[in-house]
Amino acid sequence: MIDKQFKKEAFKESVKENVKFLYRKKLEEATQEQIFQAVCYTVKDVIIDNWLETQNAYKEQDPKTVYYMSMEFLMGRALGNNLINLTAYKEVKEALDELGLDLNVIEDQEPDPALGNGGLGRLAACFLDSLATLNYSAYGCGIRYRYGMFKQQIKDGYQVEVPDNWLKDGYPFELRRPEYAKEVHFGGYVDVEYDPATGSNKFVHKGYQAVKAVPFDMPIVGYNNKIVNTLRIWDAEPIVDFELDSFDKGDYKKAVEQENLARNIVEVLYPNDNHMAGKELRLKQQYFFVSASLQAAIDKYKKNHKDIMKLHEKVTFQMNDTHPTVAVAELMRILMDEEGLGWDDAWSVTTKCVAYTNHTIMAEALEKWPVELFSRLLPRVYQIIEEINRRFILDIQAKYPGNYDKIKKMAILYDGQVKMAHLAIVAGYSVNGVAKLHTEILKKQELKDFYEMMPEKFNNKTNGITQRRFLLHGNQLLADWVTDHIGPEWITDLSQISKLKVYVDDEKAQQEFMNIKYQNKVRLAKYILEHNGVEVNPRSIFDVQVKRLHEYKRQLLNILHVIYLYDQIKKHPEMDFYPRTFIFGAKASAGYARAKKIIKLINSVADVVNNDASIEGKLKVVFIENYRVSNAEMIFAAADVSEQISTASKEASGTGNMKFMLNGAPTLGTMDGANVEIVDEVGKENAFIFGLSADEVINYENNGGYDPRVIYNTDDEIRQVLTELVNGTFSSDTELFRDLYNSLLNQNGGERADQYFILADFRSYAAAQKKVEEAYKDEKGWARMAMLNTACAGKFTSDRTIQEYVDDIWHLDKVFVK
Numbered sequence: 001m002i003d004k005q006f007k008k009e010a011f012k013e014s015v016k017e018n019v020k021f022l023y024r025k026k027l028e029e030a031t032q033e034q035i036f037q038a039v040c041y042t043v044k045d046v047i048i049d050n051w052l053e054t055q056n057a058y059k060e061q062d063p064k065t066v067y068y069m070s071m072e073f074l075m076g077r078a079l080g081n082n083l084i085n086l087t088a089y090k091e092v093k094e095a096l097d098e099l100g101l102d103l104n105v106i107e108d109q110e111p112d113p114a115l116g117n118g119g120l121g122r123l124a125a126c127f128l129d130s131l132a133t134l135n136y137s138a139y140g141c142g143i144r145y146r147y148g149m150f151k152q153q154i155k156d157g158y159q160v161e162v163p164d165n166w167l168k169d170g171y172p173f174e175l176r177r178p179e180y181a182k183e184v185h186f187g188g189y190v191d192v193e194y195d196p197a198t199g200s201n202k203f204v205h206k207g208y209q210a211v212k213a214v215p216f217d218m219p220i221v222g223y224n225n226k227i228v229n230t231l232r233i234w235d236a237e238p239i240v241d242f243e244l245d246s247f248d249k250g251d252y253k254k255a256v257e258q259e260n261l262a263r264n265i266v267e268v269l270y271p272n273d274n275h276m277a278g279k280e281l282r283l284k285q286q287y288f289f290v291s292a293s294l295q296a297a298i299d300k301y302k303k304n305h306k307d308i309m310k311l312h313e314k315v316t317f318q319m320n321d322t323h324p325t326v327a328v329a330e331l332m333r334i335l336m337d338e339e340g341l342g343w344d345d346a347w348s349v350t351t352k353c354v355a356y357t358n359h360t361i362m363a364e365a366l367e368k369w370p371v372e373l374f375s376r377l378l379p380r381v382y383q384i385i386e387e388i389n390r391r392f393i394l395d396i397q398a399k400y401p402g403n404y405d406k407i408k409k410m411a412i413l414y415d416g417q418v419k420m421a422h423l424a425i426v427a428g429y430s431v432n433g434v435a436k437l438h439t440e441i442l443k444k445q446e447l448k449d450f451y452e453m454m455p456e457k458f459n460n461k462t463n464g465i466t467q468r469r470f471l472l473h474g475n476q477l478l479a480d481w482v483t484d485h486i487g488p489e490w491i492t493d494l495s496q497i498s499k500l501k502v503y504v505d506d507e508k509a510q511q512e513f514m515n516i517k518y519q520n521k522v523r524l525a526k527y528i529l530e531h532n533g534v535e536v537n538p539r540s541i542f543d544v545q546v547k548r549l550h551e552y553k554r555q556l557l558n559i560l561h562v563i564y565l566y567d568q569i570k571k572h573p574e575m576d577f578y579p580r581t582f583i584f585g586a587k588a589s590a591g592y593a594r595a596k597k598i599i600k601l602i603n604s605v606a607d608v609v610n611n612d613a614s615i616e617g618k619l620k621v622v623f624i625e626n627y628r629v630s631n632a633e634m635i636f637a638a639a640d641v642s643e644q645i646s647t648a649s650k651e652a653s654g655t656g657n658m659k660f661m662l663n664g665a666p667t668l669g670t671m672d673g674a675n676v677e678i679v680d681e682v683g684k685e686n687a688f689i690f691g692l693s694a695d696e697v698i699n700y701e702n703n704g705g706y707d708p709r710v711i712y713n714t715d716d717e718i719r720q721v722l723t724e725l726v727n728g729t730f731s732s733d734t735e736l737f738r739d740l741y742n743s744l745l746n747q748n749g750g751e752r753a754d755q756y757f758i759l760a761d762f763r764s765y766a767a768a769q770k771k772v773e774e775a776y777k778d779e780k781g782w783a784r785m786a787m788l789n790t791a792c793a794g795k796f797t798s799d800r801t802i803q804e805y806v807d808d809i810w811h812l813d814k815v816f817v818k
């Protein structure tokens, strides 16, 4: 697409005009940040035209729309991605070159909009990209957090959290839409009033605090198809500006409270990944964006449709994990209290409109709200949940007469708690897991009772990633090489990438492929030198584990193995050892002490290992600060080995594993999540698989765990590694890592010793690592394996995932913009 704005001369003029208009400056006088803004406004101009045309096409063709409801959208930077999807990246790069500007430097001015924690939020972002690219009408619905995911600094080896004020300089790709503002109500009580018009009782919510929800829209540009969808994120404002005379009216206190509520509600993203914090403000955030999004969706529907009973023909709501599942009861409330439907009609519509995606089986992540809190904050919504629960229990009793165990296990309200997953399953017309193994575990273990009662709802949708960001933008050298060999169809049809298979034994292709990997490693080495002051050898094996820091992901297993290798090299200096660089990147939730201690351990080991001249640079350890989407793109491109070493059964899918694979890094991993399907695609001879299976782990867990002491007592080398945690090798403070040491060996309260099976898997991990080294020494064999990983990654595009959601769940029609 060569739009008029992307004719080079016109583009250059427009950038200069914008600098003048925005800053009253000439280009030469502008800062890089100002130039960044000016470039964005030029690009936004083009996008807005397409945005309008898309919305017109939707109005004319009236397609069904999916509302993807998610607390998190981990978008990453927009400028580069928008240029890629407008197919204008190269023209713009040249135009800026001619102005003496470097597009890479300009891209680096953009803050990463980090409105998400990790995989779940990034999935939502990939889905929006795929929905737009596949010509489907879609909204992302979320929260405009003032502060997104914190910035991580490493000080003295410790994680320090710094607020992420991403809106500080204004965000050029957002549009405030005050005309679509909605009110959201909290607290108060419910009155029953007789309504003479209908001759029946109605429920009236009174004495509440109100907040104004104001939407900001961000454009989601489809690839080369003129579609621009919308990510709509909600800001909170006080209903009325603070008025002094409310003092006199006596509602001063309430005015202050409403103002504070509005100020607090969207202040910050909770930095917990796979962990439920249980904070009142979090529930407020959930209801806030869900209520506003549902109101907006229904308003939009009613503009062109009369019959609310047919809502499901034009609208569907996908709930990304349990975070937005209060939508079930809120939709019921709107349909009954505002649209005037009776219970049965409202239930019939609701249960055809909402669908639920489960993202985890880990108990600490499942959302359960205390009834006291829930009913106080959302009295009318709670009342509706009570009625849903009452009726559901009748259904259970009808199906399993006299079986009270079923009620105990499946009720929505039990033990003084509101179980959000149960609410979502009972109301949802679809319940999906995010990888084959995960969905099987849901059906056989975690949600077994629900699966037995309503098997037709359950389905699998294996996650995916967008190749537009994680190959076309993140690894431009490889993207060009792929296009030179098989044409550009892979950009919108990743199954085409299998055509690379004919090259895997071609020596010239192998050399080119590995030379691109080398150049990407040089780029990352430069970044590491700049950011960490550590020199790493781009000829060494780049062994990478980047993802949230969580015990189940077992960064601890990785670093213990590094210690083991260090011991080996020290003990046998003559030993044949291929140089290795272990690269970590991970944020830990601010309140997760043990995860933060693992970060400290990695940095402490790095200090010792990197500065030990006696090992001659054979081993390097690097912790990359502030892992986020923008540096992720560069890291995946440079990786030789993809560490996916979670305790089997704990990682629902993973998507980092797919990004590595697409960029030619074989998986070193357990048979967990989507690793299973990666191995299915690429063959187990082209991956390094180790460790207990999910069944074995679950078996141990159901029988009280295992005894890591047996391993500790019998394996001298493992015992040595553990001893070094507490004998001063990596810290003069021998107590610093005592908790980590204890967690591996001693039961502590309800926590089993080594509950993530690190010692159980250690030997098989070390053996797999040895195989990696041997395989890497065989240059041609490795090149072949790396290329096969790229060539077999076709399944893992989010385009495939989205098409499956469309075919099996949403049933959307494509819309074309001329």
Ligand SMILES: *Cc1c(COP(=O)(O)O)cnc(C)c1O
Pocket: 117, 118, 119, 120, 122, 546, 547, 548, 627, 628, 629, 632, 653, 654, 655, 656, 657, 659
């Ligand atoms: C893909 C991605 C994740 C998810 O990684 P997993 O290895 O699947 O946990 C997290 N953070 C960022 C920035 C990502 O790009």
